[in-house]
Amino acid sequence: DIQMTQSPSNLSASVGDRVSITCRASQIISKYLHWYQHKPGKAPKLLVYAASTLQSGVPSRFSGSGSGADFTLTINSLQPEDFATYYCQQSYSTPFTFGPGTKVDIK
Amino acid sequence: EVQLVVSGGGLIQPEGSLRLSCAASGFSVSDNDMNWVRQAPGKGLEWVSFIYTGGSTNDADSVKGRFTISRDDSKNTLYLQMNSLRHEDTAVYYCARMAMFGVLDLWGQGALVTVSS
Numbered sequence: 001d002i003q004m005t006q007s008p009s010n011l012s013a014s015v016g017d018r019v020s021i022t023c024r025a026s027q028i029i030s031k032y033l034h035w036y037q038h039k040p041g042k043a044p045k046l047l048v049y050a051a052s053t054l055q056s057g058v059p060s061r062f063s064g065s066g067s068g069a070d071f072t073l074t075i076n077s078l079q080p081e082d083f084a085t086y087y088c089q090q091s092y093s094t095p096f097t098f099g100p101g102t103k104v105d106i107k
Numbered sequence: 108e109v110q111l112v113v114s115g116g117g118l119i120q121p122e123g124s125l126r127l128s129c130a131a132s133g134f135s136v137s138d139n140d141m142n143w144v145r146q147a148p149g150k151g152l153e154w155v156s157f158i159y160t161g162g163s164t165n166d167a168d169s170v171k172g173r174f175t176i177s178r179d180d181s182k183n184t185l186y187l188q189m190n191s192l193r194h195e196d197t198a199v200y201y202c203a204r205m206a207m208f209g210v211l212d213l214w215g216q217g218a219l220v221t222v223s224s
């Protein structure tokens with residue numbers, strides 16, 4: 001199975017900050033890496049797919065980069081609605097593992 | 108409107124059975140690969156099960172032999188039959204549509220399953 005790690009696990013930031021979350025796969029997964037935002041009581045929301053393609057309707061302050069086994073989600077100018085938990089997920093092979101999540105909260 | 112609506116959650120005793128339903132509208136489940144994903148209390152997201160458009164399935168080791176994913180094309184509905192439930196199966200269960208590159212692009216609202224005596 002492909003193991004996914006994320007860092008940091010928690011991140012305290014202020015509105016307007018630029019934040020980055022990294023995700024690493026235990027093997028090469030090409031660009032089969034996706035990022036989701038999850039808020040309590042809500043369904044997860046797709047932000048970025050195939051490592052760097054922004055999902056339709058997602059604000060341009062979100063961006064993804066990376067390939068192979070190392071990936072990054074960046075949020076430019078953090079907004080109040082961005083405080084949430086972020087997960088990466090690989091779809092290179094089953095089981096389609098998620099990273100453990102990064103909780104972004106208000107400093 | 109394109110959406111997924113999950114139903115069937117509830118409180119069930121250990122070793123019991125429960126079936127979750129995920130009704131799709133605005134698209135056909137038969138034309139898409141579909142998944143179940145869960146989140147246990149205080150934990151992260153965990154992929155559970157997957158059904159290809161062709162009908163073959165794949166399950167996480169944690170549920171293999173106990174859970175069965177299926178779909179009814181005439182009802183445009185995805186199912187998750189859960190048998191021999193354990194305390195550790197307590198979670199919010201989401202259904203999700205899989206799109207190009209294997210991304211989960213549409214999610215249902217989730218249903219809470221609580222396994223407790």
